Amino acid sequence: MSANREHFSSRLGFILAAAGSAVGIGNLVGFPVSATKNGGGAFLLVYALFVAFICLPVMMAEMAMGRKSQKDPYGAYKDLSGGDKRWSIAGGLAVLTPFMIAVFYMVITVWIFGYLVQTAMGNLDALANPSHFGQFINQTSVFWYMLLVGLIVNLILVGGVKQGIEKAAKFLMPTLFVLLTGLVAYVLTLDNAMAGVRYYIVPDFSKMDASVLNGALSQAFFSLSLGMGILMTYASYISKKDDIVGGAKMVAITDSLVAFIAGLMVLPAIFSFNPATNTDELSESSVSMIFEFLPKILLATQSDIGYVGASIVAFIFFLLVFFAAITSLVSIVEVPTSALMEEKNLSRKTALLVLAASTGLLTVLCTMSFGMVDWLTQFVNYGGANKSLFDLVYDVFYDTILPLNGLMVCLFVIYRWKKSNLNAELEQGCEHYKGSFGEKYVNFSLSTFIPVILLIIFVNTVSTKFFAFSIFGF
Numbered sequence: 058m059s060a061n062r063e064h065f066s067s068r069l070g071f072i073l074a075a076a077g078s079a080v081g082i083g084n085l086v087g088f089p090v091s092a093t094k095n096g097g098g099a100f101l102l103v104y105a106l107f108v109a110f111i112c113l114p115v116m117m118a119e120m121a122m123g124r125k126s127q128k129d130p131y132g133a134y135k136d137l138s139g140g141d142k143r144w145s146i147a148g149g150l151a152v153l154t155p156f157m158i159a160v161f162y163m164v165i166t167v168w169i170f171g172y173l174v175q176t177a178m179g180n181l182d183a184l185a186n187p188s189h190f191g192q193f194i195n196q197t198s199v200f201w202y203m204l205l206v207g208l209i210v211n212l213i214l215v216g217g218v219k220q221g222i223e224k225a226a227k228f229l230m231p232t233l234f235v236l237l238t239g240l241v242a243y244v245l246t247l248d249n250a251m252a253g254v255r256y257y258i259v260p261d262f263s264k265m266d267a268s269v270l271n272g273a274l275s276q277a278f279f280s281l282s283l284g285m286g287i288l289m290t291y292a293s294y295i296s297k298k299d300d301i302v303g304g305a306k307m308v309a310i311t312d313s314l315v316a317f318i319a320g321l322m323v324l325p326a327i328f329s330f331n332p333a334t335n336t337d338e339l340s341e342s343s344v345s346m347i348f349e350f351l352p353k354i355l356l357a358t359q360s361d362i363g364y365v366g367a368s369i370v371a372f373i374f375f376l377l378v379f380f381a382a383i384t385s386l387v388s389i390v391e392v393p394t395s396a397l398m399e400e401k402n403l404s405r406k407t408a409l410l411v412l413a414a415s416t417g418l419l420t421v422l423c424t425m426s427f428g429m430v431d432w433l434t435q436f437v438n439y440g441g442a443n444k445s446l447f448d449l450v451y452d453v454f455y456d457t458i459l460p461l462n463g464l465m466v467c468l469f470v471i472y473r474w475k476k477s478n479l480n481a482e483l484e485q486g487c488e489h490y491k492g493s494f495g496e497k498y499v500n501f502s503l504s505t506f507i508p509v510i511l512l513i514i515f516v517n518t519v520s521t522k523f524f525a526f527s528i529f530g531f
């Protein structure tokens with residue numbers, strides 16, 4: 058199958074697709090808000106250090122595994138371990154995780170799409186009512202929105218790597234950037250905008266503690282699409298001549314830059330609405346910010362530009378978030394798609410149909426777990442509380458398994474595949490990497506402190522989430 062494996066047409070196509078994957082809902086709202094709450098510039102600095110010194114080596118390792126094997130994550134673990142059965146568990150997890158994350162991300166993307174449509178229909182005033190969200194997610198109209206979002210994602214994916222994923226990324230990513238800078242330019246003209254910028258940027262090191270550091274690292278890790286099998290899959294679609302090291306850096310920089318710039322949109326908007334905002338009270342959850350808090354703020358711009366103007370600003374905002382979400386969704390569904398194509402010899406169309414049916418069913422169940430159906434809403438009880446099916450999927454796969462997958466990548470690359478093979482793969486297409494400080498650093502970090510840190514995060518998450526007990530005190 059590898060001989061006729063699909064490929065991106067250019068390095069730029071790969072970078073845009075991978076950056077499109079990394080830039081998501083969390084970049085646009087979650088990141089700016091948690092930066093502001095957790096030390097502003099101090100958080101930004103720590104985050105940048107984590108991206109450069111902890112996430113980048115893991116990213117390069119994932120990409121090297123994908124390009125070397127030219128396989129989906131399951132196939133990559135299988136091939137590079139020489140068929141060692143023990144590693145197929147890691148390979149299986151690297152495909153199951155994106156499958157499940159696709160479900161939870163789909164639920165949120167559907168809501169975004171719903172808000173986008175509602176704004177276009179002139180209903181911003183209804184969205185701005187704080188009780189609206191709770192009603193909205195329990196209306197049957199969400200299933201129609203779900204059908205449309207599913208259709209869009211599949212229309213992109215059925216086009217394949219070049220004509221689907223790459224084409225979509227080449228349109229969506231530049232558009233996203235234009236929309237974002239446009240909104241920043243507008244928001245910065247509002248009264249008190251600078252107060253927001255100040256809260257966002259001025260460092261407050263007193264906020265830094267173990268839990269903030271843990272949060273920053275987890276956020277950087279998730280934001281960059283690590284542990285999801287995505288970068289492995291996308292890198293399996295690039296040629297041996299391409300530069301992984303440079304590509305990984307570009308993806309990390311783009312993702313972090315978009316997150317940073319988004320702060321220049323969100324914080325000024327919040328402070329111009331209420332100059333006396335207490336940042337401690339802002340929710341760090343992207344969901345409650347986007348659906349419960351920001352519509353109110355977007356509506357308030359009507360005193361400046363009228364209701365139609367405010368609706369246009371809100372439309373641009375939801376479109377921006379929707380574009381960011383779609384490219385992430387596409388990337389995450391591509392992982393099980395490529396696994397089914399490679400491992401089960403299915404055609405792309407059949408693989409997509411199988412996934413549409415299976416993720417579709419789970420997405421419907423998750424969507425009904427916000428009150429529509431009781432047993433799904435009170436699905437399980439752990440960590441001292443009742444949890445819905447949606448919470449369970451989120452807690453298990455997004456919060457817990459991701460760092461575990463990252464840990465597997467480190468251990469696999471260093472102890473099974475071996476450093477020399479990793480280095481050889483990264484040197485291909487990037488000659489100056491050979492013998493460089495970067496190479497030594499990647500080897501050292503991946504074999505020492507990065508796996509230790511990922512292990513600590515994993516153990517800490519399991520104990521706090523599922524047993525309501527904090528081993529490390531954060």
Ligand code: TRP
Pocket residue numbers: 078079080081082083084085158162279280281282283285385386388389
């Ligand atoms: N940065 C994304 C976000 O903020 C997180 C993410 C990365 C993601 N890759 C993804 C989410 C793939 C879904 C699918 O939302």
